[in-house]
Each structure stands twice: as structure tokens, then as C-alpha cells.
Amino acid sequence: MLSNILFQRIDNSQIIIFRIFFGLLMAVECWGSIGTGWVTETFVETKFSFTFIGFEWTRFLLGETMYYVYGFLGLMGIFIMLGAFYRITTVIFALGWSLVYFMQKEHYNNHYYLVMLIAWFMVFIPANRYKAVDVWLWPQIRSNYSYLWTRLIFILQLLIVYTFAALAKLYPGWMNGDFLMIRYRSVARWAHENIAWEPLTEMFRTREFAQVFSWLGFGFDLLIVPLLLWKRTRVFAFFAALFFHIFNSATLHIGIFPYFALALAIFCFPAESMRKLFFPRKTSFVPGSTEFQPRHKNQVFFSFVFSVYIIWQIYLPLRHWHIPGDVLWTEEGHRLSWRMMLRTKSATTQFFMVDKATGERNSVNLNEYMTGLQRNRVVTRPDMIWYFVQYLKKDQLKKGKEIEVYVHSRLSINRGPYHNYIDSSVDLADTKWEYFGHQDWILPEPEDYSKKEPIR
Known part of the structure; x- marks a missing residue:
């Protein structure tokens, strides 16, 4: 039953249009990363990278080689x-893209993760059957139809992204405007320097302004996909999305994601409407046509894989519920969960090495190992703290020293008070990473991130 639905034939205009937008945006992203110095900062100037655990072998690419990698991907x-x-x-x-994604965590965001997923969608979707060089080279592949799953997978992925992005905002620091107040301070400075109209500058600084956009952001994420899919609200929703994403692009500086999200909105419109708008000369596909026969080979197996993928995508944002502690504090279950632009963290974190042979204790100078960006990231993220400790352990072992490493850390969320974060009595060099559970050396979160701990 499901396989028959997924393999219903539909007009393929949407996947052709999206292929064009996707390729262009990826070229802009990759070449722009070189032009803006992002590749230099992330891969060239660094001595080592915070890779995803298990991808340490990718470090051989660090250096100027990454210019060629990003140039080639563009x-x-x-x-x-x-x-x-x-x-x-x-x-x-x-x-x-998967390789460079897993090579570093310093610049982690869900947008890069979404691009990786969509890139793999494109591998299996026949988006080269019209308006393509391949059609000119091999005319026999030309076609005006595709299968329903090639549209449905984008809609479901978009729905998952926005829905879980909305649910993640249901915590006090977002709903009361704490986070956006911090983010909009830079907007206020820009308005003061470039527009010099004090009422506008003051408006950007107010909590009321931040609260309004916090609630609008929550409502937008929760409702935008259903509104785009419903015929009566589709046009209004698209223009709302256009304003929302352009505003975020201008104020929050989040790269190509606003335009990538707008490109994905194509799949929420009727295929025939997209054909008439972008390809008026293209032959319309009539459902039920016998011109082409649908492929049934591996149809059942593919439907099973499709279902497993969607279930996995729903599970990943929910997995933090079976891990002890607040994900906002522990970061466990944060990645791959569409928890986007939620909070800002700062910390005072020190690493101490103890020579097992002599008992000598020394503070670690992070400047000797990391770039400024890496120093800012490692102090607030437990997995990066652990990763760096393991790096220190191996580095000192090469010099003939066996060490213990202790970390003293206090963490602040959304410019709130600092709270003790890492158990400083635990030798992190002698710990293993719990991939699917809680790290016991992360101290329990405070009851209220905005209040100071009582003096004991």
C-alpha cells in the first residue's frame, strides 16, 4: 500500500527547479566560504580540528588543501x-560535503547538517531529466514525470526541521526574549552607526521587541509548513516566509539557510503551478498517462528504507529525553536535532595537567593548541572538552609522559550567572565517552539559569 503511494507518478518540474537552486546555492556557499576567510579560519590556520568522534583520520587534509576541496565542491x-x-x-x-561536515565542530550548525541530508537526497532523485546537459548528451533520458516520494521526502524533512525547531524554543530563555535581546544588540549597534535614528536603536534594545520576535519565531516554525501546504493560506505563508528569512538573513547573519529554506518551499506548491511559472513550454504530465511505465523493481524495499529514515529523523530530536539532564545544559542530544539559534553560552574553563610520575601540576595554555574560535567553543561544550583532553593525553604520551587532566569550569547561559559545570575531581583523561548516555562528570544543571546559586 505505502509503496504504491510513494511510487505514484507526478510532474517532475519541482525537482528540476530545486536542482538548479540547490546547485547554485552550493556553489555560492563553497566559494563564498573561501572568499570570506571561513575556510582559512576553520581548516588552514588551525593546528588540529575538533572532528566528530571517529573522524580524526581526516586531519591529513588540514591546511591549504582545503581551498582546493571547497573550490572543487563549488x-x-x-x-x-x-x-x-x-x-x-x-x-x-x-x-x-559529508567529509568537511564531519571534519569540524567549531562551526557546527543544523544548516550544514540539512545540506548534507538534502545532498544525499539528490543522489537518488532523478533531477536531470529536463533542462539538463545530460538530456542534451543522452536524449533518451528526457522525462516529464517523477514519483511522489521525490517530492514527499522534501516536505516531510522540512516539516520535521521546523516542527522540532519550534518545540526546542519552549524554554524560558527563548520565550521571555533573553536570547534574542543578546542577538539584537549587534543590530542596535548597526542601526546606531548607520541610520542614527535613536528611536529605532532603542527599539532594537528593548525586551518587548525581542519577545515579539521570539513568539513570532516560535509560531512561524510551528505553522509555516502546514500553512504552505494549505491552498487558502499558501501565498500569504510564502510571503511571510520571504519576510521572515530575509529579516533573519540581514539581522542574524546565518549564511545561505534562509535562501535554502525558501528554495525548499517549492515542494509545498502544486507541481503544475511550478511548471507554468518556471517551464511554461514543458509538456504537462497528466496523471494516469501510459506514456511511461513506473518502475516496480525494489519498490517495497525502498518504501521500507524511506519509512525507517523518517522514523529515525523523528527519533533524533527526541533522544535527549532518555538522557539524564537538560539538553540545554549538557548538550547531549543537541546535535542533529534542529535546535537552532536557541541560546548563547559563555564559560570560565581551565585545564590542568598532572604528571603521574612526578605529581607536577600545570595549567594548560590553550593558545598553544587552538585558534581563538576553538578556544571560545571548547570551554562551553562537554564533548569538545573531552575530545581535547584525549588529544592532550596522546600528545603528552608521545613525549614520554603519562598525565591526568582535570577541568575547572563555570558556565553561563544567555548572559545569566555562572554555575559550576564540570566535576573538577574527575580525571577526564581516564574517562570514556558515553555515546548514547550521560557523562557523569557533567554537574547537574541549576534549577533556574537566570538566578545565582545560593551561597553555601
Whole structure:
């Protein structure tokens, strides 16, 4: 039953349009990362990278090689946009983007993760059957239809992203405007320096302004996909999304994501409307046509894989509920969960090495190991703290020293008071990472992040 639904034939205009937008945006992202110095800061100037655990082997690429990697990925984006050698270029891009994604955590955000997922969608979706170089080279592949799953997977992924992004905002620091007040301070400074109209500057600084946009952000994430899918609200929802994403792009500086999200909104519109708007000369696909026969090979198996993928995507944002502690505090279950732009953290964190042979205790100078960005990130993220400790342990072992490492850390969320974060009595060099559970050396979260701890 499900397989028959997923393999219903539909007009393929949407996946063709999205292929063009996707390829162009990926080229802009990759080449822009070089032009803005992002690649230099993240991969060239660093001595080592905070890779995802298990991807330490990728460090051999660090250095100027990464300019060529990103330049090549940008070129693959252009090939995808043009539909040129589509099968091989989508595979290369998906593999390459996955590689650079797992190579570093300093700049982690859910947008890069979403791009990786979509890149792998494109590997399996036949988006080169129209307006593509491949059609010019191999005319026999030209087609005006696809299958329902090639549209449905984008809609479901978009629904999962926005729904869980909304649910993650249901905590006091977002709903009362604490986080956005901090973010909009830079907007207020920009308005003061460039517009010099004090009422506007003061408005950006107020809690009421931050609260309004906090609630609007929550409502937008929760409702935008259903409103885009409903015929009566679709046009209004699209213009609301246009304003929302352009405003966020201008004020929060979140890269290509606003435009990527707008491109994905194509799948919420009727295929025939998109065909008439973008490809008025393209032959319309009539459901039930016998011109092409649907493929039934592996249809049941594919439907099973499709279902497992969607269930997994729903599970990942929920997994933190079976891990002790607040994910806002522990970060356990934060990644791959669409918890986007929720909080700002700061910490005072010190690492101490103790020589097991002599008992000598020394403070670790992070400047000797990390860039400024890495120092800012490692002090607030438990997995990066543990990762760096393991790096220290191996580095000192090469010098003939066996060490213990202790961490003293106090953490603040959304500019609130500092609270004790890491158990300083635990030798982190002698701990293992609990991949699916809680790290016992992370101290319990405070009852209220905005209040100071009582003096004991």
C-alpha cells in the first residue's frame, strides 16, 4: 500500500527547479566560504580540528588543501545546477560535503547538517531529466514525470526541521526574549552607526521587541509548513516566509539557510503551478498517462528504507529525553536535532595537567593548541572538552609522559550567572565517552539559569 503511494507518478518540474537552486546555492556557499576567510579560519590556520568522534583520520587534509576541496565542491555545485554528469557529480558532492561536515565542530550548525541530508537526497532523485546537459548528451533520458516520494521526502524533512525547531524554543530563555535581546544588540549597534535614528536603536534594545520576535519565531516554525501546504493560506505563508528569512538573513547573519529554506518551499506548491511559472513550454504530465511505465523493481524495499529514515529523523530530536539532564545544559542530544539559534553560552574553563610520575601540576595554555574560535567553543561544550583532553593525553604520551587532566569550569547561559559545570575531581583523561548516555562528570544543571546559586 505505502509503496504504491510513494511510487505514484507526478510532474517532475519541482525537482528540476530545486536542482538548479540547490546547485547554485552550493556553489555560492563553497566559494563564498573561501572568499570570506571561513575556510582559512576553520581548516588552514588551525593546528588540529575538533572532528566528530571517529573522524580524526581526516586531519591529513588540514591546511591549504582545503581551498582546493571547497573550490572543487563549488564546481560540483555548478555541474549539479546544469544537470551535467548528474549521477557522478551528486555522489561526489554528497561525499565531499559529508567529509568537511564531519571534519569540524567549531562551526557546527543544523544548516550544514540539512545540506548534507538534502545532498544525499539528490543522489537518488532523478533531477536531470529536463533542462539538463545530460538530456542534451543522452536524449533518451528526457522525462516529464517523477514519483511522489521525490517530492514527499522534501516536505516531510522540512516539516520535521521546523516542527522540532519550534518545540526546542519552549524554554524560558527563548520565550521571555533573553536570547534574542543578546542577538539584537549587534543590530542596535548597526542601526546606531548607520541610520542614527535613536528611536529605532532603542527599539532594537528593548525586551518587548525581542519577545515579539521570539513568539513570532516560535509560531512561524510551528505553522509555516502546514500553512504552505494549505491552498487558502499558501501565498500569504510564502510571503511571510520571504519576510521572515530575509529579516533573519540581514539581522542574524546565518549564511545561505534562509535562501535554502525558501528554495525548499517549492515542494509545498502544486507541481503544475511550478511548471507554468518556471517551464511554461514543458509538456504537462497528466496523471494516469501510459506514456511511461513506473518502475516496480525494489519498490517495497525502498518504501521500507524511506519509512525507517523518517522514523529515525523523528527519533533524533527526541533522544535527549532518555538522557539524564537538560539538553540545554549538557548538550547531549543537541546535535542533529534542529535546535537552532536557541541560546548563547559563555564559560570560565581551565585545564590542568598532572604528571603521574612526578605529581607536577600545570595549567594548560590553550593558545598553544587552538585558534581563538576553538578556544571560545571548547570551554562551553562537554564533548569538545573531552575530545581535547584525549588529544592532550596522546600528545603528552608521545613525549614520554603519562598525565591526568582535570577541568575547572563555570558556565553561563544567555548572559545569566555562572554555575559550576564540570566535576573538577574527575580525571577526564581516564574517562570514556558515553555515546548514547550521560557523562557523569557533567554537574547537574541549576534549577533556574537566570538566578545565582545560593551561597553555601
